[in-house]
Amino acid sequence: MSVSGDLNLNSFWMPFTSNRSFKANPRLIERAQGMFYYTADNREILDGIAGLWCCNAGHCHPQIVEAVQKQVATLDYATAFNLGHSKVFELAERVTDIAPEGLDYAFFVNSGSEAVDTALKMALAYHRIRGEGSRTRLIGRERGYHGVGFGGISVGGIVANRKMFGTLLAGVDHLPHTHNLDHNAFSQGLPAWGAHLADELERIVALHDASTIAAVIVEPIAGSTGVLMPPKGYLQRLRDICDKHGILLIFDEVITGFGRTGKAFASERFGVTPDLITMAKGLTSGVVPMGGVLASKHIYDTFMTGPENMIEFFHGYTYSGHPLAAAAGLATLDLYKKEGLFARALEMEQRWGDAIHSLKGLPNVIDLRNLGLIGAIELEPIAGQPTKRAMDVFARCYDDGLLIRTTGDTIALSPPLIIEDEHIERIVDTLTRALKATA
Numbered sequence: 001m002s003v004s005g006d007l008n009l010n011s012f013w014m015p016f017t018s019n020r021s022f023k024a025n026p027r028l029i030e031r032a033q034g035m036f037y038y039t040a041d042n043r044e045i046l047d048g049i050a051g052l053w054c055c056n057a058g059h060c061h062p063q064i065v066e067a068v069q070k071q072v073a074t075l076d077y078a079t080a081f082n083l084g085h086s087k088v089f090e091l092a093e094r095v096t097d098i099a100p101e102g103l104d105y106a107f108f109v110n111s112g113s114e115a116v117d118t119a120l121k122m123a124l125a126y127h128r129i130r131g132e133g134s135r136t137r138l139i140g141r142e143r144g145y146h147g148v149g150f151g152g153i154s155v156g157g158i159v160a161n162r163k164m165f166g167t168l169l170a171g172v173d174h175l176p177h178t179h180n181l182d183h184n185a186f187s188q189g190l191p192a193w194g195a196h197l198a199d200e201l202e203r204i205v206a207l208h209d210a211s212t213i214a215a216v217i218v219e220p221i222a223g224s225t226g227v228l229m230p231p232k233g234y235l236q237r238l239r240d241i242c243d244k245h246g247i248l249l250i251f252d253e254v255i256t257g258f259g260r261t262g263k264a265f266a267s268e269r270f271g272v273t274p275d276l277i278t279m280a281k282g283l284t285s286g287v288v289p290m291g292g293v294l295a296s297k298h299i300y301d302t303f304m305t306g307p308e309n310m311i312e313f314f315h316g317y318t319y320s321g322h323p324l325a326a327a328a329g330l331a332t333l334d335l336y337k338k339e340g341l342f343a344r345a346l347e348m349e350q351r352w353g354d355a356i357h358s359l360k361g362l363p364n365v366i367d368l369r370n371l372g373l374i375g376a377i378e379l380e381p382i383a384g385q386p387t388k389r390a391m392d393v394f395a396r397c398y399d400d401g402l403l404i405r406t407t408g409d410t411i412a413l414s415p416p417l418i419i420e421d422e423h424i425e426r427i428v429d430t431l432t433r434a435l436k437a438t439a
């Protein structure tokens, strides 16, 4: 039996975790405030990853806490199926106000994975309603992460997330990923090389025929496979090819939404507007689970045909638009606006990027990447032991008071948007010590 103090750790089957290693050496968090977590023995841990790319407004902000407390005492739950409460309508209006032009409708879910499955289903149903029911194929990308639903792992491109789970969705194909250290190592911001990789979509269209393809889904910045920035011009080329062939373009903005790139959405930052955006995480600053899909007016209008008494989209979750999540979302959007946090992320970008790139030359660092308040440090894997080097750095940093995230042998950083210079310095100093100590 695994115990930590009086706590029995046995029964919780932990997600995406090496359960036995964790339970042998647990890391337990007790509370959080602003930029910091605190352990049970009151050790301060600087949060270098905003929880998990979600607590963009920092932890336990009183304004969000109060809004949720008030809501739970007023209306705990109401279904959104044929019933409504004001906050979810308000939230839809507020989030579409900051969305790219033309994405005028918001469908709410509870997570990024659900947002992805919802967007894929919207795309399939949209074509069918328009009389193009042969468009059933979905195109993802190698090294993509779109959550863990069957739709998401099918279009995703992470082998460990796919190989155990059978045949997945039929009729999926994948674009090549864009990561190439020979051409792009140590790029600041977007790499110059690689826009031509979007042309692979033309090859896929030629192979399957456009009449069989419903949608292409990509993360504007791929997060979970090591923070891969889109080459300059790449996303626009995807947009152009999709338009040429009547294919919908979905941007999975679960991590890039809500200020991470210095704008409300990466679509705005990169000047490319997709037909559907998936979102989650920063929508409520991680306080209450919530995700959503932003849809273009054209897609929504296509569904709003047929008899008026009929359900237009046979899809939804018991907790779609949950009052607590809606209240948290509204308070979060208020805070982002009041404190100008998206602009702040953009303002900090240069200092943050310089700090990340100051790690060049440290042991085993083979690439550094940055944009907005995102940073990545790619390490040379230990021969025959992939992921170990980065995990060793993770453990060192944690013991030294810094939470980072590792994906493969890449360290990913995505701090709360309230980060100050002193925190950036501390992140760099702690990482420097850890990289030297694990060399």
Ligand SMILES: Cc1ncc(COP(=O)(O)O)c(C=O)c1O
Pocket (backbone or CB within 6 Å): 110, 111, 112, 113, 114, 116, 145, 146, 147, 148, 219, 223, 224, 252, 253, 254, 255, 280, 281
């Ligand atoms: C791009 C992207 N899509 C989807 C997801 C899945 O979100 P969730 O874990 O909320 O289901 C994630 C999670 O990190 C993500 O990064």
